[in-house]
Amino acid sequence: MGEAKVKVPLLEVHDLKKHFPIIKGFFNQVVGHVKAVDGVSFDLYEGECLGLVGESGSGKTTVGRTILRALAPTSGKVLFQHGDESVDVASASHDVLKKLRPHMQMIFQDPYASLNPRMTVLDLVGEPLLVNGVTDRKEREKRVQDLLVRVGLKPHFLRRYPHAFSGGQRQRIGIARALALHPKLVVCDEPVSALDVSVQAQALNLLQELQEELGLTYLFVAHDLSVVRHISDRVAVMYVGKIVELSPVDALYEKPMHPYTEALLSAVPVPDPKRKKKRLLLSGEVADPSNAPSGCGFHPRCAYAQERCKQEVPELREIEPGHFSRCHFTETLQLEGQADL
């Protein structure tokens, strides 16, 4: 992002919650809730890429889907800057949503599962255009061809079906489809996780080029910390429904402030055999979001936990400008990052 530019939030998320009811028994009784997202707040600035990381089950996908109202939130606000207006996506009516949808799109992990195998590329990429009033067939074909070229596919692929493409090509089709309506915000949910490294590199480069060229804003959900470091301006770390750390990317990787971030970074295998580093082995597994631990949700696995952590829920506090941590003891801990890799 340009230094002098004033940062404008394109999206402001306030205390977002998504609780899934757990239903049991003959009378469909609600016996509890999976608190998949449990009080998430962050701003997303225009033109930036915010990475969202955390172990599986921490609520990343649910955040992405709830922001786009693909899932109805339980509570909270999602303010989207639409022209001069700020619209709350969380409570918007169907008519308002219909107007907003073209501006907010999603790219999925699995290019195999997310494309209807019985639709041609023309139909797949042209569908959002058709739904939004591009009814002229010739015009639609032309726009789809342009999009295909833009994502690095041949325009004559138009009449082929998804099975005729490799994983990397299918992901490009998914990207073309998401970009058809010139969105401002794109939620990318594990967009390169299913791809081989060489193809992954091509897809990441494409996403970066498109971002620069079209001024896109990304929420980039991924579990691969090296990929996230490569593409993000800022990174949020989630654990059991909550953001535990949020920071500009380099500060997060070099000087993490939350013990969970430190442990995650330490677990990443480094492709350099000479760096046989000492590893902080994180014991146990992710806590159950329907029965989160008391106090700080991370305390049962935390190497630094004290009595207070079992009782008191820590707040997400701004420790340094733009660097937030949800830990009682952030100031007293000396955590290790990945400084000089």
Place this chain on the structure above:
Amino acid sequence: MDSVLSIRGLKTHFFLDEGIVRAVDGVDLEIPRGKTIGIVGESGCGKSVTAFSSLRLVAEPGQIVAGDVVLHQENLDVVLTDLEDEGDQIRAIRGKEIAMIFQEPMTSLSPVHTVGFQIMEAVELHMDLTGSDAQAHAVHMLDRVGIPDPGQRFGQYPHELSGGMRQRVMIAMALSCQPSLLIADEPTTALDVTIQAQILELMRDLQVEFDMSIMLITHDLGVVAEVADEVAVMYLGRVVEQAATDEIFEHPKHPYTRALMDSIPGMGSVRKTRLKTIKGSVPDPFSQLSGCPFHPRCEEAKKGMCDVGERPELLVLEEGHQVACVLYHEEVARG
């Protein structure tokens, strides 16, 4: 080199209506005893089929059409590729001498039996233990792989366990008969990095304890760098480079190996710069390219040299470093 398993000129082809898939097309590989060899390469290059072929687990329309797989036991070499299909001999070796674990444990765990029962079954089949002795050994194995409350978990079904716990159960089952070789096919690919770190550490500990060789198949060069002693890189059904881990990361020779390494987003690489990529993708498996099959994607390919003739042989470039690339053949010839 002291090998536990030698794979020589192995070819496994699939005969489909559309044509022949040459999934494994001349693999030469020595699996060093007591060490970990990492097998890497993009998906579809034949890593899994090599593993399955070694255990003689290739089913129609697939067939091992050439080559040998030899298991070196203490005083005896057994040519696995000569054994009768599904005969007593290969079945005695599977699970006892060579065990295998997979990316998705559910494919090899039965959903209708408790995990304890399944480990006991393996133990009773291959070891001289029965009844309560077999049960005690199964509980001991569950405990050894770090499963809390092993006595209680013994009676649970696979679906009641998390992905990480299921992978531990798989490892307990695979190691319950103390195999000399463990083939692990992407054992941590479906797991979070934190759980992956736990499982890799566990495998490392058990390797020392059981004095076991490990063939670790993965597409993750980071994993290989951390746990492998030796690395073999595969491309389109063959090994194109093999060397000790430190050597191959420091001096990768084959252009494919180099390109693979360059395309990883380095944890320290300058952000917002473009990653290096390999142009195109792995060609479809029916295609038969002349010369070196990597030449259409290779940045260093020379016309008239790399795109003609036979596939380059895997040659020893230096002691312990083998490469299948024409560009080095002159160097090798000069000695």
